[in-house]
Amino acid sequence: NAGVMQNPRHLVRRRGQEARLRCSPMKGHSHVYWYRQLPEEGLKFMVYLQKENIIDESGMPKERFSAEFPKEGPSILRIQQVVRGDSAAYFCASSPTIPGQRTNEKLFFGSGTQLSVL
Amino acid sequence: RKEVEQDPGPFNVPEGATVAFNCTYSNSASQSFFWYRQDCRKEPKLLMSVYSSGNEDGRFTAQLNRASQYISLLIRDSKLSDSATYLCVVNIRGNTPLVFGKGTRLSVIA
Numbered sequence: 479n480a481g482v483m484q485n486p487r488h489l490v491r492r493r494g495q496e497a498r499l500r501c502s503p504m505k506g507h508s509h510v511y512w513y514r515q516l517p518e519e520g521l522k523f524m525v526y527l528q529k530e531n532i533i534d535e536s537g538m539p540k541e542r543f544s545a546e547f548p549k550e551g552p553s554i555l556r557i558q559q560v561v562r563g564d565s566a567a568y569f570c571a572s573s574p575t576i577p578g579q580r581t582n583e584k585l586f587f588g589s590g591t592q593l594s595v596l
Numbered sequence: 597r598k599e600v601e602q603d604p605g606p607f608n609v610p611e612g613a614t615v616a617f618n619c620t621y622s623n624s625a626s627q628s629f630f631w632y633r634q635d636c637r638k639e640p641k642l643l644m645s646v647y648s649s650g651n652e653d654g655r656f657t658a659q660l661n662r663a664s665q666y667i668s669l670l671i672r673d674s675k676l677s678d679s680a681t682y683l684c685v686v687n688i689r690g691n692t693p694l695v696f697g698k699g700t701r702l703s704v705i706a
Contacts, residue, residue, distance in 0.1 A: 511693060520698035523694070534692070537693070587640050
């Protein structure tokens with residue numbers, strides 16, 4: 479059973495370009511969370527999605543950032559017109575639905591995408 | 597006040613030492629608590645959940661003090677491989693996203 483897969487592992491973009499980060503959850507997991515980690519900082523929640531639905535996007539910047547989790551295929555975090563301040567590690571986590579248990583209590587993280595904006 | 601606060605360290609300890617970290621949380625209604633471990637430039641991994649009665653997993657012991665709103669992690673007989681950043685994680689309520697502390701860095705020295 480493959481773990482959470484994120485790609486690319488490293489992504490370099492110039493200011494103004496678009497960045498697309500992909501996350502395939504573990505098999506059988508229908509909950510996906512995106513977190514961002516700035517250098518020397520903790521993980522900050524960005525968005526929580528289930529298939530075809532955004533459940534909580536309270537941590538997403540209001541502009542340039544969007545996320546989706548289509549019925550087929552991976553979850554995508556999209557950053558338009560990147561700026562240097564977007565340079566960070568972006569982690570995706572997934573969790574299963576376990577009857578009687580909160581869905582966020584067992585998070586499995588991918589290896590992350592390190593975004594560098596030049 | 598931050599939702600989850602930790603001493604960033606670093607804690608530099610010799611092999612075999614016992615080391616303890618504390619973490620405080622601001623929301624008294626917080627429901628679940630965890631310790632995650634993060635190695636340099638890698639993804640966080642769940643170390644252990646923290647239960648009200650306290651719990652132990654090998655050399656690791658976690659405690660919760662709801663009255664004072666803090667949790668602790670005790671590591672006995674430290675190994676070189678314990679060197680990492682330890683993240684305090686809190687579930688404020690229901691299915692809201694987990695809130696991560698900035699982490700406490702531990703270096704175990706030979």
